[in-house]
Amino acid sequence: DIVLTQSPDSLAVSLGERATIDxxxxxxxxxxxxxxxxxxxxxxxxxxxxxxxxxxASTRESGVPDRFSGSGSGTDFTLTISSLQAEDVAxxxxxxxxxxxxxxxxxxxxxxx
Amino acid sequence: xxxxxxxxxGLVKPGGSLRLPCAASGFRFSNAWMMWVRQAPGKGLEWxxxxxxxxxxxxxxxxxxVKGRFSISRxxxxxxxxxxxxxxxxxxTAVYYCSTSSHWGQGTLVTVSS
Numbered sequence: 001d002i003v004l005t006q007s008p009d010s011l012a013v014s015l016g017e018r019a020t021i022d023x024x025x026x027x028x029x030x031x032x033x034x035x036x037x038x039x040x041x042x043x044x045x046x047x048x049x050x051x052x053x054x055x056x057a058s059t060r061e062s063g064v065p066d067r068f069s070g071s072g073s074g075t076d077f078t079l080t081i082s083s084l085q086a087e088d089v090a091x092x093x094x095x096x097x098x099x100x101x102x103x104x105x106x107x108x109x110x111x112x113x
Numbered sequence: 114x115x116x117x118x119x120x121x122x123g124l125v126k127p128g129g130s131l132r133l134p135c136a137a138s139g140f141r142f143s144n145a146w147m148m149w150v151r152q153a154p155g156k157g158l159e160w161x162x163x164x165x166x167x168x169x170x171x172x173x174x175x176x177x178x179v180k181g182r183f184s185i186s187r188x189x190x191x192x193x194x195x196x197x198x199x200x201x202x203x204x205x206t207a208v209y210y211c212s213t214s215s216h217w218g219q220g221t222l223v224t225v226s227s
Binding site: 001040049051055091093095100102104105106 | 148150157158159160163172174175176177210212214215217218219220
């Protein structure tokens with residue numbers, strides 16, 4: 001089974017500053033036949049369902065602000081919030097859909113410093 | 114507009130059963146891969162299981178903690194996804210979400226307690 005490990009578990013960032021979250025997979029999630037990474041990023045706020053931000057490691061969903069970006073390939077991935085806004089306070093999860101058994105990382109809580 | 118409307122949550126005793134429906138609209142449900150995700154109190158998101166579309170084989174996979182106790186099914190004629198939960202344990206207490214990955218239901222709380 002593929003295990004996703006996020007770091008850090010939590011971080012506090014000043015408004016307007018950059019927030020970076022890493023996600024490391026125990027196995028590659030890069031499918032060689034189509035050169036796609038089967039990794040997504042979600043934002044989850046209390047009392048709401050999760051929101052898909054990024055799919056295929058770096059493809060931003062429609063309507064997601066461009067301050068959110070995803071990068072990485074194979075086993076190492078990063079979600080970057082280039083300029084943190086108050087509304088970005090949430091828990092962020094990476095999610096792999098490469099193997100038969102899908103999985104989420106443990107989550108990273110982002111707060112305002 | 115894509116909608117996933119969940120129902121069926123509630124309080125159930127350990128060892129009991131519950132079925133969660135998820136009614137879909139606004140997209141071609143029969144072509145969609147669907148998953149169930151849960152969040153226990155104070156914990157992170159946990160993938161429960163996934164069912165592929167029939168055209169993609171209809172394969173169903175489950176997370177180890179629920180395999181053999183939970184069952185995912187779909188009725189494409191009713192545009193509805195189901196999660197049948199049997200032999201429930203206290204650790205199954207969580208908010209359960211159905212999802213296409215890009216769209217999510219509102220979540221439904223399942224509490225397993227005596």
